[in-house]
Amino acid sequence: MKRSNFYRIPLFLVCVAVSLIVLVPFAMILVNSFKDARQSALFKLSLPDEFLWSNYKLVLSKPAVIRSFLNTIYIAVFSVLLTDLCAAMAAFVIQRRPTRLGKAAYYTFLMGLVIPISIIPTIRLMMNTGLHNTYRGMILYYTAINLPFAIFLLTGFIGSVPKELDESAMLDGCKPLRLFFRIILPLLSTVMVTSTIVVAIAVWDDFVGPFYLISDYRKWTIVLNIYTFVSQYETNWGVVFAFLMLVMTPILLLYFALQRYIISGLTAGALKG
Amino acid sequence: MTMERRQNYPYWFLLPAFAVFALLYLTPTLTGLYYSFTDWNINKKTIDFVGLENFRSLFSDRKMVAALWHTLIYAFAVTVIRNSVGLGMALVLNVKMRFRNLFRTVFFLPYMISPLIIGYLFTAIYHPANGLLNMGLKGAGLGVFAVDWLNDPRFALFSAIMVDVWRTSGFAMVIYLAGLQMIPGELYESASLDGARFTQTFRHIMFPLIAPSLTINLVLSLIGTMKVFVMILVLTNGGPGYTTEVINTYIMTEFSLGLYGLGTAANLVLTALIVLLGFPVLILLRKREVAL
Numbered sequence: 001m002k003r004s005n006f007y008r009i010p011l012f013l014v015c016v017a018v019s020l021i022v023l024v025p026f027a028m029i030l031v032n033s034f035k036d037a038r039q040s041a042l043f044k045l046s047l048p049d050e051f052l053w054s055n056y057k058l059v060l061s062k063p064a065v066i067r068s069f070l071n072t073i074y075i076a077v078f079s080v081l082l083t084d085l086c087a088a089m090a091a092f093v094i095q096r097r098p099t100r101l102g103k104a105a106y107y108t109f110l111m112g113l114v115i116p117i118s119i120i121p122t123i124r125l126m127m128n129t130g131l132h133n134t135y136r137g138m139i140l141y142y143t144a145i146n147l148p149f150a151i152f153l154l155t156g157f158i159g160s161v162p163k164e165l166d167e168s169a170m171l172d173g174c175k176p177l178r179l180f181f182r183i184i185l186p187l188l189s190t191v192m193v194t195s196t197i198v199v200a201i202a203v204w205d206d207f208v209g210p211f212y213l214i215s216d217y218r219k220w221t222i223v224l225n226i227y228t229f230v231s232q233y234e235t236n237w238g239v240v241f242a243f244l245m246l247v248m249t250p251i252l253l254l255y256f257a258l259q260r261y262i263i264s265g266l267t268a269g270a271l272k273g
Numbered sequence: 274m275t276m277e278r279r280q281n282y283p284y285w286f287l288l289p290a291f292a293v294f295a296l297l298y299l300t301p302t303l304t305g306l307y308y309s310f311t312d313w314n315i316n317k318k319t320i321d322f323v324g325l326e327n328f329r330s331l332f333s334d335r336k337m338v339a340a341l342w343h344t345l346i347y348a349f350a351v352t353v354i355r356n357s358v359g360l361g362m363a364l365v366l367n368v369k370m371r372f373r374n375l376f377r378t379v380f381f382l383p384y385m386i387s388p389l390i391i392g393y394l395f396t397a398i399y400h401p402a403n404g405l406l407n408m409g410l411k412g413a414g415l416g417v418f419a420v421d422w423l424n425d426p427r428f429a430l431f432s433a434i435m436v437d438v439w440r441t442s443g444f445a446m447v448i449y450l451a452g453l454q455m456i457p458g459e460l461y462e463s464a465s466l467d468g469a470r471f472t473q474t475f476r477h478i479m480f481p482l483i484a485p486s487l488t489i490n491l492v493l494s495l496i497g498t499m500k501v502f503v504m505i506l507v508l509t510n511g512g513p514g515y516t517t518e519v520i521n522t523y524i525m526t527e528f529s530l531g532l533y534g535l536g537t538a539a540n541l542v543l544t545a546l547i548v549l550l551g552f553p554v555l556i557l558l559r560k561r562e563v564a565l
Contacts, residue, residue, distance in 0.1 A: 011365050015376045018362060021439070022379055025394050028405060043403045086290035093286040105287050112298055114551060116500050118305030118540045119524070120533050125301050144297035147290055166281055176283050205387035207503045212528075223389050227507075230393060237397065244390050255385045259378050262385075266444075267451035270489045 029248075033241035040238030055242035059229075065243070067218060068225040075135060075221060076203040079142035083199050084192055086143065087150035092184055094151070095158040096166070106155065112148030119212050126213060133216050141213060142203050150195045153269040157191040158184070194265025197258055201251060222247050309538040315531025327538035336515050337539065340523040344546070347434055347519060348498040354438045356490055359445025364475070366446070367453045377450065380443035388440065392507025395436045399423050399508075423509050426516040433508050433517055437498065445490045452486030453479060488558040492551060499547050520546075 024045070032040040033055055034048040040055075059065055094106045122141070123132060131137030161184065169179045185192075203221075210224040217228075226243055233239045255262065309327060313320040331337045362380060366373055383391065398405045399422040407419035422432040456479065464474045502521035505511060511518040511526075520543045527536035 008368060008370055011368055012370050014365055015370070015372075019376060019379045022383060022443075024405065025398055028397070029394060041403065043397050043400060043405060043408075045405070082293070086293060089286040090290035093282045093284060096282040097284075101284065105291065108299075109290070109294060112294065114496055114547060115302060115544050116540065116547065117298060118301050118537055118544075120528055120537045120540070121301040121305040121308055122297065124533075125297070125304065129296075140293055141297050143293045147294050147298075151290065170281050176281055176286070179281060180286070201385060205385075205389075207387065207389045223387050226389060226393070240393065244393060248386055248390060251385050251387075252382075255382065256378070259381070263377070263381060263447050267448055270448050270493070271451060271455075271485055 026248075029241045029244055032238060033245050035238050037236040037238055040236070040241060043237070052238070055236075055238045056246065058239055059243045059246060064217065064220075065222075065225060065229075065246075068220050068222045071135070071219055072204060072221040072223075075138045075142065076200050078135075078139045079146065079203050080196050080199050082139060082143045083146045083150050084195055087147055087154050087195065088185060088188060088192070089180065090147075091151050091154035091158055092180060095155050096163070106151070109148045109151045112145065113152065117145060119208065123212055133214055133219065135219065138209060138213060138219075138221075141209055142199075142206070146199045146202055150199065153195050153198075153265070154188065154191060156269055157188065161187050190261065191265060193258065193261045194269070197254065197262055198266065201254070204251060305537050305540060308534055309541040311534045313534035313537070315533070320534070323534075327535050328542070330535060331539060331542060336518055337520075337523055339515050340511075340518040340520050340539075341542070341546075343430060343517060344499055344501070344519045344543070346430065347437075347501055348495055348550075350431075350434045351437045351441070351498045352491060352494040354434070355442050355445050355494055356487075358438060358442040359490065360449050362442065362446040363449035363453055364479075366450055377447065381447050382443065383440045384444045386440075388503045389507055391436060391440050392504050395432075395439075396423070396508060399432055424513055426513050429509050429513060429517045433505055436508065437501070437504055440504075441494075441497075445494065448486045448490050449483060452483035456482045484558070484562040488555070488562060491558065492555050495554060496547055496551050499543065499550070 028043060028045055031045060031047055032043060034051045034053070036052060036054075039048065090105070090109070094102050126132035126137050126141070131140060165183055165187075166179060169183050174183070205223060206221070207223050207227065210219075210221045211227070214220055214224070220228075226247060229243055230240055308320070310322055310324060311320045312323045312326070366377060366380075399407075401407060401419070401421040401424070404422075406422065410416060410419045420428055422428050460478050460482075461474065464478055469477075500521065501519055502525075505517055505519050505522050506525070509517040511522040520539055524536045524539045524543075527533075527539060
């Protein structure tokens with residue numbers, strides 16, 4: 001591989017160029033979120049003459065914005081807990097019992113990765129069951145649409161947990177629930193970090209769910225709030241950019257802190273199937 | 274052993290997951306199958322079976338036919354470009370270099386951000402007068418190419434496609450890179466001892482051995498892009514005219530008009546499209562993996 005030394009500098013420059021293509025748009029949002037309406041509408045990459053915090057203050061002064069942040073956190077936390085727990089239990093039995101029933105269940109869940117959810121019948125169903133326009137309805141909806149991915153990811157991972165563990169626990173008289181919660185679940189912690197982040201981000205970033213399933217604006221999630229906010233403030237890009245920054249920042253922090261779980265977890269999951 | 278299994282791994286562990294999935298995924302999917310063949314709409318008390326009537330209206334609606342084509346073009350174009358860029362970047366990052374992990378982290382980053390946010394971000398970047406893209410083109414003396422990206426019917430769909438490429442190429446790259454890094458180093462060594470050029474090494478060693486990455490990337494990409502909605506909604510809302518209309522924006526319009534049966538039928542068309550395109554591609558690529 002000596003020859004590759006020769007290519008290394010140009011390849012490095014390619015990487016720098018691509019990084020710029022990725023990062024410059026984000027830099028554009030950041031610098032313009034500190035500018036006034038007239039300046040920010042020019043979308044320049046230059047630093048503001050003076051850093052204005054007023055755009056951020058304006059966004060955060062809206063009770064609806066704070067509320068929708070809290071709504072999103074609430075819905076995301078419970079969706080993640082429910083998805084992780086249901087998926088881990090199901091994946092455990094699916095992986096350990098490769099019977100006809102186990103496989104049928106697995107492929108039924110995997111269908112969810114392929115076939116798009118039909119949103120209009122979902123609205124009707126949720127209205128008929130009193131789930132439309134409720135937090136618990138949203139939590140169940142997100143659990144249902146994220147379960148296929150979580151089960152897929154976890155089933156692949158549980159295969160690497162030795163079966164001898166189950167057997168020796170069983171010889172000690174361990175019951176299934178205890179075996180699962182005391183022995184298996186702790187061993188799944190790394191992959192659970194992956195599924196937790198992926199599901200949490202999927203809920204945080206989602207637009208379709210609240211757009212169709214929540215009509216009460218007090219229950220909106222943050223992304224839906226951006227959508228209506230932009231139609232009001234479109235003339236003031238500085239305020240819009242400040243709002244976008246506020247919604248992106250938690251995701252960016254989470255990503256930079258835990259990116260190795262996200263990237264390695266996702267790739268391992270994808271290549272195992 | 275079977276006795277032990279039954280005690281250790283009870284089927285009821287499947288129940289919580291299955292109950293939620295059955296209620297909010299399987300039920301609407303199956304009832305949707307039925308509603309697709311009904312006249313369910315906002316102006317009528319009853320829902321009646323009308324056979325293929327909805328599909329007849331869908332395929333005679335120019336807007337729906339356009340949406341169908343745009344969905345296919347979008348899916349095909351994004352898949353091809355995303356995978357070319359992703360594979361290219363994976364090959365670059367497969368070379369040991371400084372900051373390799375940092376680059377990987379940066380390239381993957383857009384995938385984490387909500388498509389809605391990215392849509393607004395690119396509305397600004399594509400702005401005809403002040404947007405970064407046209408400013409850059411003018412600055413480079415390429416002012417003739419500085420068009421109105423989202424409002425010119427000739428470029429709107431292409432502009433949306435490129436935003437999705439920007440957002441998701443890093444995801445494809447990460448999967449290709451993982452595939453490349455599973456190739457044992459000895460294979461490269463023996464290839465270079467035999468005097469193989471890079472193109473030969475790529476064709477005979479790398480490309481065959483990353484077959485699983487190729488399969489998963491192409492299939493995920495085709496399935497995901499056909500479901501496109503938010504990106505189009507924010508960037509162009511199907512316009513100008515209906516030059517960027519896709520199936521999911523069409524469904525939204527039908528829903529807002531109260532034509533529920535018709536909207537549900539359009540979703541069934543999308544499902545059919547995904548299944549008819551996704552499965553053959555999957556089977557074809559899997560066969561190729563085995564043959565290699």
